[in-house]
Amino acid sequence: MRTAVASALATAVALAALTGCSGGSHEQARTKPVAAESSPDTSPPPVPLTLDVARKAFQSFVTNDDVARASGDERLALWWTSEGQSQLTAAAFRRAMAAGDPVPRYRYGAPTLYVPKLKPEGQQWFVASVRRSLADGKDPHTVLMGFVKSKPTMRWRLSLASLLDKKQKPPKILVDDQGYAKPLATFDTGLLIPPRDVPSIQATLAEEGPGNVAAKVMAAGKHTTGYYTSDQKATKPKKGSGLRVDTVYATTSFPIFPLATTDGGGIVLYALSRDAVSTKSKKKPGHVPVPEDAAPFVESHLVRNELDVNQTLQFATLVPPVPKKGATSQEKAVIIAADGGTIKANVPTK
Numbered sequence: 001m002r003t004a005v006a007s008a009l010a011t012a013v014a015l016a017a018l019t020g021c022s023g024g025s026h027e028q029a030r031t032k033p034v035a036a037e038s039s040p041d042t043s044p045p046p047v048p049l050t051l052d053v054a055r056k057a058f059q060s061f062v063t064n065d066d067v068a069r070a071s072g073d074e075r076l077a078l079w080w081t082s083e084g085q086s087q088l089t090a091a092a093f094r095r096a097m098a099a100g101d102p103v104p105r106y107r108y109g110a111p112t113l114y115v116p117k118l119k120p121e122g123q124q125w126f127v128a129s130v131r132r133s134l135a136d137g138k139d140p141h142t143v144l145m146g147f148v149k150s151k152p153t154m155r156w157r158l159s160l161a162s163l164l165d166k167k168q169k170p171p172k173i174l175v176d177d178q179g180y181a182k183p184l185a186t187f188d189t190g191l192l193i194p195p196r197d198v199p200s201i202q203a204t205l206a207e208e209g210p211g212n213v214a215a216k217v218m219a220a221g222k223h224t225t226g227y228y229t230s231d232q233k234a235t236k237p238k239k240g241s242g243l244r245v246d247t248v249y250a251t252t253s254f255p256i257f258p259l260a261t262t263d264g265g266g267i268v269l270y271a272l273s274r275d276a277v278s279t280k281s282k283k284k285p286g287h288v289p290v291p292e293d294a295a296p297f298v299e300s301h302l303v304r305n306e307l308d309v310n311q312t313l314q315f316a317t318l319v320p321p322v323p324k325k326g327a328t329s330q331e332k333a334v335i336i337a338a339d340g341g342t343i344k345a346n347v348p349t350k
Helices: 002-018 051-071 074-079 083-099 195-208 225-235 292-297
Strands: 106-108 112-114 124-134 141-149 157-164 243-251 257-260 266-280 306-319 334-346
Touching: 051 074, 051 106, 051 112, 051 124, 051 141, 051 157, 074 083, 083 157, 083 292, 083 306, 083 334, 124 257, 141 334, 157 266, 157 306, 195 225, 195 243, 195 266, 195 306, 225 243, 266 334, 292 334
Parallel strands: none
Antiparallel strands: 106 124, 112 124, 124 141, 141 157, 157 334, 243 266, 257 266, 266 306, 306 334
16 A cells, blocks of 8 residues: 555656646745845844744734734735735735725634744744634634744744634644644655645646546545536536636745644645636637626726636645555545635736
8 A cells, every 4th residue: 555655646746747837837835935025234143933932923913914904004914924925915905995895804812833943043934723703703713824934134924824624623733842843844755745745736636636646645625626626617618608717726936834743644834826817719709707806906898808817825734644564545635724815817918
């Protein structure tokens, strides 16, 4: 069983590089976020990441994010986010402005912090699990949040936030007797899927469907084969409409957050991009309809026979350990949390 799974994973990873990341030159997910601030000539000594440092960083984000949303200050909100979360935050402000509504505000409970012991001179990061609702108490969820500090001179920023599926329980992340979580190397081969390969495996399964070898190591579900099924329906034009939608999923250069779980496996937080191109057949002239979630990002009167909609999607996936020798069955990686949305819509210029 172990040999079969290893062979399936090797094949899936190879295919992921060709299929799950198709549609252009997309980078493999990595651990280092893109620097957003310049360093002064004299840098302060790095501050070690501790539970107290993480607690203060979390609270600073919550406080400043609420002030930014309450006052409609997009620049302040973006100052406390990075990578995919910056894209989604900017989109939230754009969406609220288009609708004439206030930007949604959130209420947070007491967080559970998963803080790895890391070298103070390197990139710092931690994960928070917390109950979050809208300011009025509606729509409560458990949200998994990834915070990063790329350099000593940079502030802590929220890079990723993913909502735990309603039927899922919070992950059992391994913590030592001092309260610190165990970080995993992105290339850790003790997991069924090395953390750095999880995004491309999901992208492949979403794009290629259950018939792909990636299905041997990642479970079917709404965030994998569910995407494939809905996208396949959109690919085939409705009778008489002439409308076709082609979708590509790709990994990103955003950071990933891999932590060990108590069962010997791990949890990986990461982002994917989704690009959907809608086209109208020349035989069936007319305008491409603008999806509701894309409306704030494009002027509908400019849309003709093609529309490109970009989304940032954020996930958390539980990955089991490599099966023991002689095992007759094997668990698969399961996506337990997801969030994201449209960040941009374009009309091609000709």
